[in-house]
Amino acid sequence: xxxxxESGGGLVQPGExxxxxxxxxxxxxxxxxxxxxxxxxxxxxxxxxxxxxGGSTYYADSVKGRFTxxxxxxxxxxxxxxxxxxxxxxxxxxxxxxVAGQYYWGQGTQVTVSS
Numbered sequence: 001x002x003x004x005x006e007s008g009g010g011l012v013q014p015g016e017x018x019x020x021x022x023x024x025x026x027x028x029x030x031x032x033x034x035x036x037x038x039x040x041x042x043x044x045x046x047x048x049x050x051x052x053x054g055g056s057t058y059y060a061d062s063v064k065g066r067f068t069x070x071x072x073x074x075x076x077x078x079x080x081x082x083x084x085x086x087x088x089x090x091x092x093x094x095x096x097x098x099v100a101g102q103y104y105w106g107q108g109t110q111v112t113v114s115s
Contacts (some may be wrong), residue, residue: 040090094106
């Protein structure tokens with residue numbers, strides 16, 4: 001079992017950057033699959049980026065080249081650096097971990113990109 005807490009969301013203008021952080025309540029060293037998902041109003045929750053324990057990453061096409069996911073096993077965090085933000089990136093961003101086949105989600109953090 002693991003609790004996840006996201007932070008770092010906010011209101012930014014198009015083209016600006018934000019860094020999201022997901023803090024886990026336990027060591028993430030043994031957690032293979034962790035990632036960031038987002039849900040815009042009226043839409044389903046979609047994957048943004050994932051990272052394995054070995055550092056392999058996956059990005060949704062819409063964020064490739066703009067977002068970077070990383071994990072810090074020493075600090076038990078998974079981070080999402082978001083650059084060149086667009087209005088269509090506006091959503092609630094959630095952190096997810098898969099532990100022994102169970103899915104764990106954080107409470108989400110709001111990201112709003114607007115001029």
